[in-house]
Amino acid sequence: MTSDDAKALFGTAITPGVGFLQLAAYSDPVARAIGAADKELTKAAQKTKSIRLAAVVASLRDQAAVKAKGVGHFDSVIQAIDTMVATLADEEATDIQRADSCKESLHNTAKAQAQLEWEIEKNTAKIDKLEKDIEALNTEVTETVTELESVQAEMTEMTSTRTAENQAFLQGKKDDENAIELLIQAKTAISSYYEKNSIDISLAQHAKDLPSGAAPGVSDYAPEAEFSGKGDRKLESKGVVQLLDMIVEDLQTEIAGAEKSEAASQLQYEKTFAAAEATVEQLTEKKANLDETIALQEQSKVDENALKGENEGELATEHETESDLTPSCTWMAANLEPRRQKRTLESEALKNAKNYLADAMPSLVQAKIARHSLRGA
Numbered sequence: 001m002t003s004d005d006a007k008a009l010f011g012t013a014i015t016p017g018v019g020f021l022q023l024a025a026y027s028d029p030v031a032r033a034i035g036a037a038d039k040e041l042t043k044a045a046q047k048t049k050s051i052r053l054a055a056v057v058a059s060l061r062d063q064a065a066v067k068a069k070g071v072g073h074f075d076s077v078i079q080a081i082d083t084m085v086a087t088l089a090d091e092e093a094t095d096i097q098r099a100d101s102c103k104e105s106l107h108n109t110a111k112a113q114a115q116l117e118w119e120i121e122k123n124t125a126k127i128d129k130l131e132k133d134i135e136a137l138n139t140e141v142t143e144t145v146t147e148l149e150s151v152q153a154e155m156t157e158m159t160s161t162r163t164a165e166n167q168a169f170l171q172g173k174k175d176d177e178n179a180i181e182l183l184i185q186a187k188t189a190i191s192s193y194y195e196k197n198s199i200d201i202s203l204a205q206h207a208k209d210l211p212s213g214a215a216p217g218v219s220d221y222a223p224e225a226e227f228s229g230k231g232d233r234k235l236e237s238k239g240v241v242q243l244l245d246m247i248v249e250d251l252q253t254e255i256a257g258a259e260k261s262e263a264a265s266q267l268q269y270e271k272t273f274a275a276a277e278a279t280v281e282q283l284t285e286k287k288a289n290l291d292e293t294i295a296l297q298e299q300s301k302v303d304e305n306a307l308k309g310e311n312e313g314e315l316a317t318e319h320e321t322e323s324d325l326t327p328s329c330t331w332m333a334a335n336l337e338p339r340r341q342k343r344t345l346e347s348e349a350l351k352n353a354k355n356y357l358a359d360a361m362p363s364l365v366q367a368k369i370a371r372h373s374l375r376g377a
Contacts, residue, residue, distance in 0.1 A: 036356045040353045041053055041057045048342045053349065056084065056353075059076070060077050077357065078358065091343060096336075102329035109321050113319065123307055127308065130297050144283055151279050155277070165265060166266070183248045
């Protein structure tokens with residue numbers, strides 16, 4: 001509307017106060033019809049700033065100038081009017097279709113954005129939950145490992161203690177057995193000594209119960225006397241032999257008790273160790289299950305992050321689509337009614353102009369007939 005060609009067209013086709021120069025060649029009804037059509041179209045063109053109406057005005061004036069000297073029909077002008085009216089109707093339909101398409105497209109992209117935003121919120125919530133679950137599982141794994149290490153340490157200490165106790169038992173038993181062997185050897189040596197020297201150990205043993213210096217069968221004590229010779233220590237020797245027997249017996253009893261205690265300790269150790277082993281097996285299985293669960297949760301987190309990324313990508317595409325649609329759709333929404341009003345004015349002006357010209361057509365025909373009659377005369 002502001003180009004040089006448009007200004008030139010308006011300047012030549014629509015000049016206020018300027019009508020057809022050749023209207024006098026027509027009868028008054030025809031002149032009035034052409035003038036009315038020109039006025040109708042010129043007024044609408046100036047009001048709507050429509051180049052195409054200006055072009056119709058120019059065409060109408062051109063046809064009026066050409067036909068001024070003769071009589072003819074404004075068929076080309078009427079045809080141009082019909083074509084333009086149809087074009088205006090098509091434009092109206094196109095604008096409505098574009099406006100409806102904009103509404104639908106913007107509605108669809110808004111709906112898609114809302115759905116994707118909701119999906120992303122779900123993705124984020126699920127990822128947060130997975131992270132908390134994984135953190136709790138890792139804490140449980142740490143606790144399980146700590147407990148497992150504690151039980152294993154107890155087993156190591158238990159085994160170490162049992163080993164030390166067993167070694168002490170074996171060493172004590174060995175020492176006792178060695179002592180018994182030595183005591184038996186000593187007893188044998190003493191007994192052999194008395195046998196070799198024909199000393200009656202049983203007599204000596206009986207005499208040891210009498211007061212010092214008394215002889216068996218003597219009721220009165222004899223004066224103490226000092227003796228020397230092979231049998232001086234026969235009473236002591238007999239007491240040592242019996243003492244050795246008692247010590248050997250005690251040692252044997254001690255060995256038997258130690259063996260019984262060792263057996264009980266070993267049995268208790270085996271029971272306790274077996275229970276600890278069962279606990280270790282349970283804890284090991286528990287850790288394996290936890291590790292597997294964590295791996296599955298980690299994979300779920302990876303998958304959910306991937307899905308969230310896809311949704312975010314789709315959301316970005318929807319925002320881009322909205323950005324692409326917004327300028328044209330905003331323009332269409334703002335200009336739909338003004339464009340409709342302008343087309344309505346154009347269409348009404350064109351239809352009115354066509355009616356003026358159509359009504360004048362019979363007059364144009366009769367004028368042509370009258371002209372031919374005058375020429376013939």
